[in-house]
Every structure is written in structure tokens, then in C-alpha cells.
Amino acid sequence: MEQALFGLTVVGMKHPDECHGVALQAVEFWSTVCKEEVDLALEAQEAAEYRDIPETESRFFAEIALPENMPVLLQLLTQQEEDAEEDE
Numbered sequence: 001m002e003q004a005l006f007g008l009t010v011v012g013m014k015h016p017d018e019c020h021g022v023a024l025q026a027v028e029f030w031s032t033v034c035k036e037e038v039d040l041a042l043e044a045q046e047a048a049e050y051r052d053i054p055e056t057e058s059r060f061f062a063e064i065a066l067p068e069n070m071p072v073l074l075q076l077l078t079q080q081e082e083d084a085e086e087d088e
Contacts, residue, residue: 006065013072023076030069034062 012026040058047054062069 006068009065010068010072013069013076027073027076030062030065030073037062 009026009029012022015023037058037060040054040056044054044057
């Protein structure tokens with residue numbers, strides 16, 4: 001399941017000219033996943049300080065997908081329009 005999701009989002013990001021909205025949604029998806037995983041890491045760190053177990057543990061989806069996502073994200077950054085709106 002995870003591999004299918006990784007593949008679909010990478011394919012969506014690789015074709016920004018044809019599917020600009022899809023590329024933006026894929027980037028937003030991974031941004032949200034990363035934010036959630038950072039929050040889970042902070043929660044785990046805090047729990048460890050109190051010798052407790054965190055309520056939820058990360059499945060490290062962003063880390064697993066990083067080898068495929070990073071080159072595509074870097075390529076998208078080089079294609080950014082200089083006058084693009086900040087939220088795009």
C-alpha cells in the first residue's frame with residue numbers, strides 16, 4: 001500500500017506541466033506527512049524524557065519515501081516561477 005502511494009505521488013510531482021494541480025497536491029501531501037512525523041518525533045522525545053511511552057509512534061513514511069521524493073522535489077524547486085504566489 002505504501003509503495004503504491006509513494007509511486008503515485010512521485011508520478012504526480014514529475015509531471016507538473018501536465019498536472020500542475022496534482023503536483024501541488026502531492027507536495028502538500030508530503031509536507032503534511034513530514035509535519036506530522038516531526039510532531040511524533042517531538043512527542044516521542046518528550047515521552048522518553050519522562051520515561052513514558054508515546055501515544056502514537058511514527059511509521060517513518062517520509063524517511064522511507066525520501067530517496068524517491070527528494071530528487072523530484074529538488075527538480076520542482078528549480079522550476080519555480082520567480083513571481084509565483086507564496087502559497088503556490
